[in-house]
Each structure stands twice: as C-alpha cells, then as structure tokens.
Amino acid sequence: MKKATWLVSIGALTMLAACGGGNGENEESSGGNGNGESADGGNSDADTTLVLYSSMTAEGERNTFEELIAEFEEANPEIAIEANFPGGSYEDQLRVMMAADDMPDLFDTHGWSQLRYGNYVRDLSEMEWVDSLDPELEEVVTDEEGKVYTYPMNQAQDGVIYNADVLDQFGIEPPTNWDDFKAALETVRDESGGQIAPLWIPGGDDWTIAQMEDQLLTPLFETHPDHDYTDEFEDGSFDWSNYEWMAEEIVYLEENDLLNQDVLTAQFAQAPEIMAGEQAAFMFLVGSIGPDTVEINPDANIGLIPTPAIHEGDDPSWIGGERNTLSIAEESENAEEAEQFIEFMTEDENARRIAEATNVNASLEGVDPDTFYSDYYEEFSDVSVVPYFDRVYLPSGMWDVMATSSAELLSTQDIQAKIDTMESEFNRLREETDEEGEVGEIDEEDVENVEDNE
Known part of the structure; x- marks a missing residue:
C-alpha cells in the first residue's frame, strides 16, 4: 500500500x-x-x-x-x-x-x-x-x-458543519460525541415536524457518503486506546465483525428519519442552498459550503465542530492531512x-x-x-488533527468501495452485505498490492x- x-x-x-x-x-x-x-x-x-x-x-x-x-x-x-x-x-x-x-x-x-x-x-x-x-x-x-x-x-481540518440558527431554535448545544450528536438529530426531527433534515447527505454524489464514513473511522477504530485496531488494519488481520457498528448506525440514521428523504439522489451542488434555507441542521461537508451559504443568505450562521467522539472517554478529532x-x-x-x-x-x-x-x-x-471557519479552528485549537483513516490504513481503492457499498446499504438495509463487501474488497485490494506496494x-x-x- x-x-x-x-x-x-x-x-x-x-x-x-x-x-x-x-x-x-x-x-x-x-x-x-x-x-x-x-x-x-x-x-x-x-x-x-x-x-x-x-x-x-x-x-x-x-x-x-x-x-x-x-x-x-x-x-x-x-x-x-x-x-x-x-x-x-x-x-x-x-x-x-x-x-x-x-x-x-x-x-x-x-x-x-x-x-x-x-x-x-x-x-x-x-x-x-x-x-x-x-x-x-x-x-x-x-x-x-x-x-x-x-x-x-x-491542509484539511474536517469535522461537521451546522446551521447555528436551527440549533438555537431548538435549544441544541453543538455535540462533542456520537450519542449527543444522534440526540441532536432526533430533536431536530421531532421539533421541526420533519420539515428540516437533521443530517443532510447528498448521496447522489456518493463520495459524500464515504466522506462521513471515513471521518467516523478515526474515532471508531483509532483514537481510543481500548478500540485501536490500526495494527490489525495494517497487517490485514482486522476482524470485520467489528464493522457492524458502522453499518448499523448508517441504517439507524435512515430508518429513524434522521437523513434527508432524497439522500440517494441529492447533489453536492445543492448544499449551500439547503443550508441557506435552513432545510438542514448538520452536514459532513466543510470547504466552501459555509461562505457559499452566506453568499445566498447573508443572515445565515454556519458553525463547525470537530468529528464527534464515538467511545466513552474519547475526545473529538479534526480529520485532516493535505x-x-x-x-x-x-x-x-x-x-x-x-x-x-x-x-x-x-x-x-x-x-x-x-x-x-x-x-x-x-x-x-x-x-x-x-x-470562514477561523473562529472555530481557534476555539478548538486543542483538538488533535488526525490523518484521514483511509489514507493510512486502507488499500488504495477502498474509498470507492465505501461510497458504493454505503449507498447500497441505504437502499437495501442489508447490514451483513455491507460488512461482507468491505471485508472482501479490503482483502482483494491488499492482495493486488505486491511487496513494493504496486x-x-x-x-x-x-x-x-x-x-x-x-
């Protein structure tokens, strides 16, 4: 690799x-x-x-x-x-x-x-x-x-953007861990009567699904010492039954109406308009979405948090690199x-x-x-920047696998198929890598x- x-x-x-x-x-x-x-x-x-x-x-x-x-x-x-x-x-x-x-x-x-x-x-x-x-x-x-x-x-310092006006409307504090994040999504769903997408993913561009998944791999399998599987990913011995959490959470988000209804057809280019119209609370998208949103709606307030921690006792992370x-x-x-x-x-x-x-x-x-996000980078300056998981621990080609298999998961809710696909493709791509990494x-x-x- x-x-x-x-x-x-x-x-x-x-x-x-x-x-x-x-x-x-x-x-x-x-x-x-x-x-x-x-x-x-x-x-x-x-x-x-x-x-x-x-x-x-x-x-x-x-x-x-x-x-x-x-x-x-x-x-x-x-x-x-x-x-x-x-x-x-x-x-x-x-x-x-x-x-x-x-x-x-x-x-x-x-x-x-x-x-x-x-x-x-x-x-x-x-x-x-x-x-x-x-x-x-x-x-x-x-x-x-x-x-x-x-x-x-x-250099990337990626986390989750949010519409601060939506969170303020429903009395939600920006979350720092996954449980609080899901609770915030559920509050948006319930308080808005389904009129605001708690988490908006433009899955018509399926790389955006992989974006969320890849960001979550870091707190899931790397940053907590009791849940550090990086050695197993590197030597190919990872037990893929441990991936069940990821597949289950993706299905949970969809089955509990915590995603936009058009998650599999929405397009990345729509993101600023969606945020500007207060049609979404959170997105695993950073970059120019914030300033592009304000260009459309100068009164919009867009915030940024690091990627939430998953395991108890862990801290949030910026997901980064070049x-x-x-x-x-x-x-x-x-x-x-x-x-x-x-x-x-x-x-x-x-x-x-x-x-x-x-x-x-x-x-x-x-x-x-x-x-645009300078104040947030300063606010969370003590949060560690961790390289994207796939760039370090997954063989080349796994990004596309994450994108397509998670899109399929959202369509079928077949958790085991998602796990099996990730495992088989991980092994196949590793096998295609010779001793020189070719x-x-x-x-x-x-x-x-x-x-x-x-």
Missing part, C-alpha cells in the same frame, strides 16, 4: 495516449463539477505549456486558483498553464494517466502523495518553501529518506518551469489567498489566512468512465 503502479491492456493504452500529459499537447479535459471545464493557457506565444490537473470542485476555489494562474502567466509570459478540473472523474483520469505513464506536469495528489502517486512525483525537498512547511504536514508528505512528494497548498496539492511529474520535461509555478504559489500572499478560498488553514508557517490491474470500468468524459 505504499506506491501505485497501474497496469492496463495494450488496447486501453492506445486509447489513453490521447489523454495528454507532460507534453502540453492535450487541449481537452473533462472539467469541474462534471461539466467538462479546463482553463487553457493564457499565453498563446509561450515557449512552454504546463499541463495541470486539480481535484478542486467548488466554483469559488477554482476561481481563485485560476486567478493566480493568470497572474503567474502575466508575470511569466514564456510559460502557459493549461488547467484542468475533472471534478468527480479526477481520480479515474489520474489512474488512467498513471497506467499510460503519461502524467501531467503538475497534478494534485489529494491526500495520496506517497501511497498512490509516490512513484510518479519528483522530489521537492530542495525547494525553498520546504523549510516553512507546517511540521504536522511535513510528516505526511515526507518519507524516511527525506523525499518531499508534494506541495500542500492547504487537501489540495501540487506535485511535479517525475517524467515531466518541464520540471524547471513547474517549480517556478510552485514557488509562485508558496509566496505568502498567494498561499494565503488559496487557503482563504478553500476555507482551511495554510500549510506554511507564518501564513495566517482569515478563513497495485494490479486498473479495471475496465475506470477506463470506460474516462473515455466517456474525453
């Missing part, structure tokens, strides 16, 4: 050669929020075109990033940047590019700088900004030999120009702007963004998804 090298058939490779990589020749992409967007390099007479892929999805985040790209191009007319925002198909597209060994010059490792993309990125340890990297993130993006895999433009990053492809022919762009992005003002646009903390010491075949569905989006 250390480094991913993907294999595809010769036929698939032939098709994928047109996906474009470090040569700057690809002028098409499927883009942000699934609408097929790319920002072509603004310098038509540039000597070098850098191809960049980012996992950013929110419009406000992308707008700021594109503004910074345009400013870099203006200051460096010899360099153009072709920015691509594939949205929900980002991971599939990058996996296919790995398979074709045709990576973009610059790309976002989205939390997998070492485990998935380690073989495909250049060492950035000699760059000036490394000395200013937040020590907590330095541990995440640096290996034992000192290789720095990526520049984290920001959020959006910039890595340079190992085989890029434009590494020098790519480093220029990263250095530009690490300038204090630019680092601050991207952190504020994404509403999370900057990765560099001395850069103090005024983000993952086996990319499945045909991934190739077809990318081909459909080309």
